[in-house]
Amino acid sequence: MDMNDSVKRASEMATELRHELHLHPELPWCEVETTKKVAAKLAELGVPVIKMGFKGTQCGLIAEIKGAKPGPVLMVRADIDALPVTENEDLPYRSQCDGVMHACGHDAHTAVLTGVAQVLKEHQDEICGSVRLLFQPAEEAGPGSGAPAVVADGALEGVDAIIGEHVQSMQEAGTIGWKKGPFMASADTWDIVIHGKGGHGSRPHSSVNPMLCAAALVHALTAIVPQETNALYPTVVGIGAIKAGEARNVIPDTCTMCGTVRCSNMDERAAMPGRFERIVKGTAAAWNCTADLNYQMVYPVTVNDDDLTQWVLDVTKAEGLGDRLVEREFAMGSEDFSYYGEKVPAAYINLGMGTDAPHHSPGFHVDDAVIELGVKLMSALALDYGKSHPKA
Ligand code: NI
Numbered sequence: 001m002d003m004n005d006s007v008k009r010a011s012e013m014a015t016e017l018r019h020e021l022h023l024h025p026e027l028p029w030c031e032v033e034t035t036k037k038v039a040a041k042l043a044e045l046g047v048p049v050i051k052m053g054f055k056g057t058q059c060g061l062i063a064e065i066k067g068a069k070p071g072p073v074l075m076v077r078a079d080i081d082a083l084p085v086t087e088n089e090d091l092p093y094r095s096q097c098d099g100v101m102h103a104c105g106h107d108a109h110t111a112v113l114t115g116v117a118q119v120l121k122e123h124q125d126e127i128c129g130s131v132r133l134l135f136q137p138a139e140e141a142g143p144g145s146g147a148p149a150v151v152a153d154g155a156l157e158g159v160d161a162i163i164g165e166h167v168q169s170m171q172e173a174g175t176i177g178w179k180k181g182p183f184m185a186s187a188d189t190w191d192i193v194i195h196g197k198g199g200h201g202s203r204p205h206s207s208v209n210p211m212l213c214a215a216a217l218v219h220a221l222t223a224i225v226p227q228e229t230n231a232l233y234p235t236v237v238g239i240g241a242i243k244a245g246e247a248r249n250v251i252p253d254t255c256t257m258c259g260t261v262r263c264s265n266m267d268e269r270a271a272m273p274g275r276f277e278r279i280v281k282g283t284a285a286a287w288n289c290t291a292d293l294n295y296q297m298v299y300p301v302t303v304n305d306d307d308l309t310q311w312v313l314d315v316t317k318a319e320g321l322g323d324r325l326v327e328r329e330f331a332m333g334s335e336d337f338s339y340y341g342e343k344v345p346a347a348y349i350n351l352g353m354g355t356d357a358p359h360h361s362p363g364f365h366v367d368d369a370v371i372e373l374g375v376k377l378m379s380a381l382a383l384d385y386g387k388s389h390p391k392a
């Protein structure tokens with residue numbers, strides 16, 4: 001079977017599937033129908049599903065295509081979830097679910113990986129080792145997202161490497177974005193409850209106003225960068241909300257604050273909870289308050305393995321797509337693909353669409369031309385991995 005022909009037909013199937021998925025988006029950990037649709041398509045293609053659902057749900061699945069010859073196991077990952085966004089695009093396949101939309105292009109990722117399944121099935125005898133296709137739920141969930149659940153379910157056992165792609169509206173159409181080493185930031189969350197002592201606004205000396213402590217914390221926490229972090233590593237300490245008080249003449253009992261921390265370096269990230277602990281407790285004591293801190297490590301830094309990324313570049317060039325390659329800068333956004341990179345060599349790439357609306361916005365849209373590029377490149381990588389990484 002001619003490869004170009006396979007890719008073309010699989011891309012047509014995948015484009016149709018994407019429109020169908022776009023009509024019926026599902027939020028993180030609700031992707032039951034999406035999973036069923038993918039499973040049905042895989043059954044039609046004769047590709048066996050080896051795991052259905054993660055974390056005791058019916059969301060997400062893994063399919064496996066075994067080659068005729070021995071070799072390593074490559075996992076190819078697509079995320080499948082949508083977002084709580086109301087679509088404002090007037091498309092024939094506009095979302096039918098009020099307030100839910102594929103506003104990040106995960107419908108395209110799901111479709112591309114299903115297209116890859118079709119191509120690989122038609123070229124199964126060329127595969128050395130096997131290719132596992134991971135349809136991952138709940139990438140957008142933040143704490144409790146899909147990737148750590150996939151890891152906890154043991155789905156990476158026997159996997160030698162993992163690759164994944166994400167469409168990019170802001171990257172030039174038809175280009176392939178790559179980067180070795182750290183690619184995207186970690187994303188952690190923090191919540192603080194400051195306890196003072198409420199009272200009458202006219203008698204501050206008989207109360208302890210927790211808002212003064214919060215004001216001091218705004219300065220102390222935002223001084224972590226770059227007074228404590230290495231200025232060579234991009235880091236963000238962000239404050240998202242401060243809430244306290246209701247009336248002009250009442251001093252409240254408590255004040256709450258929350259925010260995000262983004263790091264590009266894992267040592268800097270590891271030091272953050274300790275820095276917060278010291279500053280929050282110390283500042284609270286200085287203002288005669290007490291404070292509870294809840295610092296949660298959520299998404300790690302997304303790190304691309306150097307050798308695996310070089311292999312992606314080599315295969316891309318061999319496919320005649322070398323002129324599409326663009327080296328990307330480090331991004332402060334995050335991805336739960338990062339969890340896989342902590343366990344096995346990982347490579348994550350971006351496929352450019354050159355569409356104007358940003359990801360997660362109501363006007364976000366996928367350029368369907370990206371589907372064929374994704375199917376072609378991810379299939380080529382999946383077919384090559386076992387040949388260039390022999391394993392008895
Ligand atoms: Ni996304």
